[in-house]
Amino acid sequence: MEPVDVEGLGLHDYHEIIAKPMDFSTIKKKMNAKDGSGYKNVREVYSDVRLIFKNAMKYNNEKHDIHIMAKSLLEKFEKKWLQLLPKIVQAENEQLKEEAHMQMEKQLAQEAAYANMAKEISLSLCEVEVHLKNLKEMVIEKCRKISLRERLELVKSFSRLNLDNLNKALQIISEDDPTFKPNDQEVNLDLDKQTDYTVWKLNVFVKKALQEQEKNAAQDPNVNRNGNIEEKKNTNKRRKL
Known part of the structure; x- marks a missing residue:
């Protein structure tokens, strides 16, 4: 019922034989513990109760009364345990289901929070994008207008663009002009409009694209001055501008 009084009983070799002493008062304290140091489940209680009897049997030889009584009590306890085991298993299964349900609810709550966060970030990014566009337009309005000579040079530069860069340039126009159709086989472009x-x-993009094409042409002799791989021209597939 209480911890073994090793010194009072003169059991000087007790701790050499018994690695983990156990008694019912210690079990009761662990069952009532509120600081998290107690038992996590009923199987831990079962293990410590068995340990009480096992320790008594281990320290005392088989013919000793304490060994015999401990063995008898252990057998009775095991029978009681087997009677309780179905209820314990049922309780454990219900606990597992409850924990799984709580985990699922927690996960759903986290996903909902992440979704709201993503929505807020998306809205913020849209607002930033609008502000940036307005800022760009304001900066452009305060800059000087492109001269006629620069416009003519820009028009000439279109013919030097490779197909990929040409499509990107036309896409820039369509972003600001919904009536412009960049995917037509023949495109009519009027910069004055x-x-x-x-x-x-367009001016910034075309200059940068041509510089990149010239750089690629210098690095690869198989690339012509327009940045295209040399191949037989197919007039049916060429776009007109």
Whole structure:
């Protein structure tokens, strides 16, 4: 019922034989513990109760009364345990289901929180994008207008663009001009009808694209001055501008 009084009983070799002493008062304290040091489940209680009898049997030889009584009590306890085991298993299964349900609810709550966060970030990014576009337009309005000579040079530069860059340039126009159809086989482009903002964007893009094409042509002799791989021209597939 209480911890073994090793010194009072003169059991000087007790701790050499018994690695983990156990008694019912210690079990009761662990069952009532509120600081998290107690038992996590009923199987831990079962293990410590068995340990009480096992320790008594281990320390005392088989013919000793304590060994015999401990063995008898252990057998009775095991029978009681087997009677309780179905209820214990049922309780454990219900606990597992409850924990799984709680985990699922927690996961769903986290996913909902992440979804709301993603929505808020998306809205914020849209607002930033609008502000940036307005800022760009404001900057362009305050910049000088592109001269006629620069416009003519820009038009000439279109013919030097490879197909990929040409499509990107036309896409820039369609972003600001919904009526413009960049995917037609033959495209009519009038820069005078485009806003200064669009023309400035085109001018910057075309210059950068041509520089990149010239760089690629210098590095690869199989690339012509327009940045295209040399091949037989197919007039049926060429786009007209």
